[in-house]
Amino acid sequence: MGGGRGGPRRGSDLRYMLELDLEEAVFGVEKSIEVPTLIECETCTGTGSADGKTATCNTCRGHGRVRMQNGIFSVQQTCPHCGGSGKTIANPCRDCRGEGRVHDERTLSVRIPAGVDNGDRIRLTGQGEAGPPGTVPGDLYVEVRVREHEVFQREGDDLHCEVPIRYGQAALGAELKIPTLGGEASITVPAETQSGKLFRLRGKGVKSVRSGRTGDLICRVVVETPVRLTRTQRELLEQFEATFEGADAAAHSPRNSSWLDNVKQFWDRVTS
Ligand SMILES: [Zn+2]
Ligand SMILES: [Zn+2]
Known part of the structure; x- marks a missing residue:
């Protein structure tokens, strides 16, 4: 430097x-x-010089070295003005001012x-x-x-992305088209897939500039709640919801039932 x-x-x-x-x-x-x-x-x-002519350095008088008093010692060092050459530019270049x-x-x-x-x-x-x-x-x-990318986040050599899926696809299973940086790929979402499940596509990540190893693409499926339902969709969902009444709810909602169990235990502790 x-x-x-x-x-x-x-x-x-x-x-x-x-x-x-x-x-x-x-x-x-x-x-x-x-x-x-x-x-x-x-x-x-x-060169810094307008005409190539040099002059004798004023600071060191052409010696290239100067004596500096450092405490009681007198130290000889390279002339800071001419850099030791003993010469300076006679006529500095106007465009760079001798620099x-x-x-x-x-x-x-x-x-x-x-x-x-x-x-x-x-x-x-x-x-x-x-x-x-x-x-x-x-x-x-x-x-x-x-x-930042609109679809992928990079972590080391792996890429991560979020894939929204419909409630029906998650329940029944589906084949999903997945974007990758190298084109399209697909994943098979099995029936009864829960929101947040990760799917790993090997070798669809980033090839490391150092190791040459290629990372994976990790897709996180997120079940999306349907919005702006048509009347038919609403009626069908209402019918569907009605089927749970009186049925064994726990059999269809593993996460919800374990959550309810925890809540019940909590209440029992608090109230006893
Ligand atoms: Zn000098
Ligand atoms: Zn110049």
């Missing part, structure tokens, strides 16, 4: 935050980015490998800021940020 004896040896590193869609992160993408940076001045080709570099926006094409995730960094050597004359530029670190 520059610094050290003789002034900075290279330009500063840059960090660039790159936002990607989930699909881009999963499958990889080529992105064109515009990075505000310091680049080599074209006018003076990075040898100018502010600009650089357009870069970045190849994002498949499988990257939030926080992953891609290093582009030498694409950071230009350094002072005679030094190498720093590096550019492109940091990946993945936007």
Whole structure:
């Protein structure tokens, strides 16, 4: 990161935050980015000099080293003004004021490998800021940020999604079409499926950029209450509901009956 004896040896590193869609992160993408940076001045080709002429450094009088008083010690060190060369620019370039570099926006094409995730960094050597004359530029670190997806959430190499199903489908069983990032898949929901049940589709997740292992797609089915019922639907549901009266309710509602048992135990404790 520059610094050290003789002034900075290279330009500063840059960090660039790159936002990607989930699909881009999963499958990889080529992105064109515009990075505000310091680049080599074209006018003076990075020398900082208007005519190539040098002058003797005023600070060290051409010695390249200066004596500094440090407590009782006198320490010799590299001249901070000329960086040890003993020479300075006689006529600074007007475009960069002798800096040898100018502010600009650089357009870069970045190849994002498949499988990257939030926080992953891609290093582009030498694409950071230009350094002072005679030094190498720093590096550019492109940091990946993945936007939220409307269907899938990523956890490691697995993808998660929620699949709403109708009450009838859950009770009778159904074949469901499931979206995946690579196209359509299907899951068989068996009869008597409860809301919240997870279905795992192996290998339909994300292929890790590091391990090469491919994760799974985990679908959570959620039973949805029907809304805006037609008159026929309402009548049928009323008939259906009526069948439970007097019947063995527990036989049809395992969760509800165990819940009722718990409530009853609770009341017994409270009232005894
Ligand atoms: Zn210049
Ligand atoms: Zn000097």
